[in-house]
Amino acid sequence: MPRLHLSPPHLDGDEQRLVAEAFASNWIAPLGPQVDAFEREMAAYTGATHAAALSSGTAALHLALRLLGTRPGDEVWCSSFTFAASANPICYEQAVPVFIDSEAASWNLDPALLAQALDDAARRGRLPRAVIVVHLYGQCADLDPMLAACARHGVALIEDAAEAVGSLYKGRHAGTMGVLGLQSFNGNKIMTTSGGGMLLSADAGLIATARFLATQARDPAPHYQHSQVGFNYRLSNVLAAIGRGQLARIEAKVAARRRINAMYQQALGGLPGLSFMPEERFGDARSRANRWLTCVLIDPALAGTDRERVRLALEAADIEARPLWKPLHLQPVFAGCRAIGGAVSAGLFERGLCLPSGSGMTEGDVERVVGVVRGCWKG
Ligand SMILES: *Cc1c(COP(=O)(O)O)cnc(C)c1O
Numbered sequence: 001m002p003r004l005h006l007s008p009p010h011l012d013g014d015e016q017r018l019v020a021e022a023f024a025s026n027w028i029a030p031l032g033p034q035v036d037a038f039e040r041e042m043a044a045y046t047g048a049t050h051a052a053a054l055s056s057g058t059a060a061l062h063l064a065l066r067l068l069g070t071r072p073g074d075e076v077w078c079s080s081f082t083f084a085a086s087a088n089p090i091c092y093e094q095a096v097p098v099f100i101d102s103e104a105a106s107w108n109l110d111p112a113l114l115a116q117a118l119d120d121a122a123r124r125g126r127l128p129r130a131v132i133v134v135h136l137y138g139q140c141a142d143l144d145p146m147l148a149a150c151a152r153h154g155v156a157l158i159e160d161a162a163e164a165v166g167s168l169y170k171g172r173h174a175g176t177m178g179v180l181g182l183q184s185f186n187g188n189k190i191m192t193t194s195g196g197g198m199l200l201s202a203d204a205g206l207i208a209t210a211r212f213l214a215t216q217a218r219d220p221a222p223h224y225q226h227s228q229v230g231f232n233y234r235l236s237n238v239l240a241a242i243g244r245g246q247l248a249r250i251e252a253k254v255a256a257r258r259r260i261n262a263m264y265q266q267a268l269g270g271l272p273g274l275s276f277m278p279e280e281r282f283g284d285a286r287s288r289a290n291r292w293l294t295c296v297l298i299d300p301a302l303a304g305t306d307r308e309r310v311r312l313a314l315e316a317a318d319i320e321a322r323p324l325w326k327p328l329h330l331q332p333v334f335a336g337c338r339a340i341g342g343a344v345s346a347g348l349f350e351r352g353l354c355l356p357s358g359s360g361m362t363e364g365d366v367e368r369v370v371g372v373v374r375g376c377w378k379g
Helices: 015-024 033-046 057-067 088-092 111-124 143-153 204-214 237-247 250-268 307-316 343-351 363-375
Strands: 050-054 075-079 096-100 130-134 156-160 180-184 197-201 274-276 294-298 338-340 352-355
Touching: 015 033, 015 237, 033 050, 033 197, 033 237, 050 057, 050 204, 057 088, 057 130, 057 156, 057 180, 057 197, 057 204, 075 111, 088 096, 096 111, 111 143, 130 143, 143 156, 197 204, 237 250, 250 274, 250 294, 250 363, 294 307, 294 343, 307 352, 307 363, 343 352
Parallel strands: 075 096, 075 130, 096 338, 130 156, 156 180
Antiparallel strands: 050 197, 180 197, 274 294, 294 352
């Protein structure tokens, strides 16, 4: 049987025809009509007024920090429970990351902890330049109270929606509620351009400056003139064509991932000591997690097995499963950084496992995973 990957690319739309269009037009370059159309279509889908297509989600976050005027020594606060790419750009700007723990309800940044920490920081006279809030595994964080706390202190909120294309918070798209938001189209995400990202904002000026910085900060002049250091961060026209094909199918991809999650819940829900990542709707039926990855927690005391034994059993059957993200306050690269709380995300990491969740999975594929997982409970 072929190896089952965690979240492989799923190209089931018009991608090839659109790539052929890019070839036929000879726009084999960064920028071009496919990029313009991809930006328009993503802005229309999400309701973000403005969007800039970029070479990666990491590049989008780096530009977001630049646009907000982040300077060496500034603090930037960030969810601890996330992938390292959520915090690496803080270091690119020689700013100081501070990691904040999760709440149990959404597994994402704890709004009460953030509000308290901002009040304390205001009293000390040292507020952060920005707060990066991550929507992990496609589950939205509880943005309303965090937006209110940040507004009270004049702190910018950046949404890391890299894993949350198609996720809704009270009916609004992930990435459209902070001053800036970013998406990722890396090969393992819910939609892919092989590699790519998008910066979203309601502020036309910020997105215009992002485009300027992403194309080597060329001043308007007939010759090459520069008065700032720029980057080469724009998306290729060929890759934007793939993105357009993927975006046209995003609702089907969300539906497929949600269906796979429901099948797992149906088949594994009764196992002692096994529980699923909750879908937190914050009291609003219009909220929706895209269920990018199906995540489970395994309590060894009740299960008689643990996440590592389950992972190894899956690996032996050629099925890829991964522990949940190791919190950044526990990562060697960020040793010595300040952390606010940390026990919640550490506990999730200890017990958590991501199961294969690609939107191209068949029912038979899910049954194959279920069979191995159930086997770990049999003794
Ligand atoms: C994938 C990811 C990123 C980075 O996106 P790239 O496009 O791979 O640079 C950032 N944050 C989170 C939470 C991610 O999962």
